[in-house]
Amino acid sequence: MSAILEVSELVKRYEKAKTPAVDSISFHVEEGAFFAFLGPNGAGKTTTISILTTTLAKTSGEVKIAGFDAEKQAKEVRKHVGIIFQLPSLDPQLSAEENIRFHACLYGMYSYRPTFKTMPKAYRDRVMELAAIVGIEDALFKPVKKLSGGMQRKLEIIRSLIHTPKILFLDEPTQGLDAVSRRSLWEYIDAVRKENGTTVFLTTHYIDEAENVDQVCIINQGKIASCCPPEEMKRSLLRQELILDANDRDALAAEVAALHSFRHAANGHIIIPYTGGTAQEIIRSIQTPLTTLQIHEPTLEDAYIEYLKATGGQAA
Numbered sequence: 091m092s093a094i095l096e097v098s099e100l101v102k103r104y105e106k107a108k109t110p111a112v113d114s115i116s117f118h119v120e121e122g123a124f125f126a127f128l129g130p131n132g133a134g135k136t137t138t139i140s141i142l143t144t145t146l147a148k149t150s151g152e153v154k155i156a157g158f159d160a161e162k163q164a165k166e167v168r169k170h171v172g173i174i175f176q177l178p179s180l181d182p183q184l185s186a187e188e189n190i191r192f193h194a195c196l197y198g199m200y201s202y203r204p205t206f207k208t209m210p211k212a213y214r215d216r217v218m219e220l221a222a223i224v225g226i227e228d229a230l231f232k233p234v235k236k237l238s239g240g241m242q243r244k245l246e247i248i249r250s251l252i253h254t255p256k257i258l259f260l261d262e263p264t265q266g267l268d269a270v271s272r273r274s275l276w277e278y279i280d281a282v283r284k285e286n287g288t289t290v291f292l293t294t295h296y297i298d299e300a301e302n303v304d305q306v307c308i309i310n311q312g313k314i315a316s317c318c319p320p321e322e323m324k325r326s327l328l329r330q331e332l333i334l335d336a337n338d339r340d341a342l343a344a345e346v347a348a349l350h351s352f353r354h355a356a357n358g359h360i361i362i363p364y365t366g367g368t369a370q371e372i373i374r375s376i377q378t379p380l381t382t383l384q385i386h387e388p389t390l391e392d393a394y395i396e397y398l399k400a401t402g403g404q405a406a
Contacts, residue, residue: 092120092121093118093119093120093121094119094120094121094122094155094156094256094257094289095118095119095125095142095153095154095155095257095289095291096118096152096153096154096155097115097116097117097118097138097142097151097152097153098116098151098152098153099114099115099116099150099151099152100112100114100115100116100138100141100148100150100151100152100153101113101114101148101149101150101151102134102137102138102141102146102148102149103149109311109312110149110312111134111137111312112134112137112138112141112148112309112312113134113311113312113313114151114313115134115138115151115309115312115313115314116314117307117314117317119257119289119291119305120289120304120305121256121287121289122283122287122288122289123289123290123304123305124283124289124290124292124302124303124304124305125289125290125291125292125303125304125305125306125307126292126293126294126300126303126305126306126307127139127291127292127293127307127309128293128294128297128300128306128307128308128309128394129308129309129310130310130398133309133310133311133312134309134311134312134313135293135309138309139259139261139291139293141153141160142155142160142259142291143171143173143259144160144161144164144167144168147161148160148161155167155170155171155257156170156256156257158170168197169197169198169253170255170256170257171255171256171257171258171259172250172251172253172255172257172258172259173250173258173259173261174246174247174250174258174259174260174261174263175246175261176261176262176265176293178242178246179246180234180242180245180246180249181234182233182234182235183233183234183235184233184234185230185231185232185233185234186226186229186230186231186232186234186237186241186245187206187217187230187231189234189245189249190217190245190248190249190252191206191209191213193249193252194213194252194253197252197253199213199252199253200213206231216252217230217248217252220247220248220251220252221248223274223278224244224247224248224271224274224275224278225244225271225274226241226244226245226248229241229245239266240266240267240268240271242266243263243264243265243266243267243271244267244271244275247263247275251282254286254288255288256288256289257288257289257290257291258279258282258288258289258290258291259291260279260290260291260292260293260294261293262293262294262295263275263279263292263294264276264294264296264299265295276299297389297390297391297394298389298390298391300320300390301320301389301390301391302320303320304319305317305318305319306318306319306320306323306390308394308397315397316397320390320393323390323393323394323397324388324389324390324392324393325365326393327388327393327396327397327400329363329364329365329388330363330364330365330369330385330386330387330388331361331362331363331364331385331386332361332362332364332369332372332373332383332384332385332386333355333359333360333361333362333382333383333384333385333386334346334359334360334361334362334376334380334382334383334384335358335359335360335380335381335382336378336379336380336381336382337379337381338378338379339358339360341378342360342376342378342380343360345376345377345378346360346362346376349372349375349376350362350364350372350375351363359382369385
């Protein structure tokens with residue numbers, strides 16, 4: 091697969107700042123990939139995304155999206171990207187559908203027409219299809235100011251997808267959504283990726299949403315600190331653990347000590363970390379009858395928190 095996003099030696103230095111907000115970072119995203127961009131507050135994440143989405147000028151370096159230069163060919167770049175911003179960006183005085191219509195016309199998809207009914211059938215069908223998916227059919231023609239925060243978030247999702255972008259930037263996309271809406275949104279985004287080959291570029295405070303990404307990139311203090319598949323990050327920072335207990339805890343501890351390194355949890359459980367082999371091999375070596383047997387597989391969130399602890403960072 092070819093890269094749809096290429097970032098090379100990107101620098102952003104704000105006036106009077108002692109250090110660059112973004113300091114010579116380079117990375118790329120393959121076409122059709124699910125990519126997560128994570129970082130502590132103040133790490134340079136928002137600045138980078140603003141440059142990639144053509145809303146902020148870079149100091150130096152190169153950014154190409156779908157083969158177009160993000161600075162010199164910003165208009166072409168915008169045709170290929172969809173953006174769900176972290177902060178609301180709707181006009182509250184317009185109806186939900188009017189917000190979508192103006193967006194579609196600004197992107198050059200259609201010539202502007204004064205009503206929904208006078209717009210081309212392709213536009214009307216697309217709007218109704220997306221509205222049904224996210225569940226706001228009944229709110230399409232209501233003023234945005236009368237919609238709940240969750241409904242407005244769904245509207246922003248429709249607006250970002252109306253022109254079938256090649257790369258979709260999701261900046262905290264599920265903020266303000268309830269659990270059911272959050273799940274339905276991700277199911278739809280997964281379907282869009284499979285059907286259209288859409289590349290997804292995600293930033294999120296819900297690290298579990300990045301668990302199934304192809305690549306996770308961490309930026310810290312303006313520099314790329316790590317860029318790899320989630321499983322590789324987990325292996326580099328954490329180990330799997332086997333959690334055991336028995337009625338005869340002393341006997342279990344003595345038996346385990348002869349074979350494996352371990353530690354006691356606060357509740358007395360015996361925790362055996364392992365990286366090679368399998369949990370089954372460890373269990374087979376133990377004869378003491380067990381009352382507790384758990385296998386802890388580290389999550390991406392575990393690995394991310396461990397990384398922040400090691401570097402003195404804060405939550406994203």
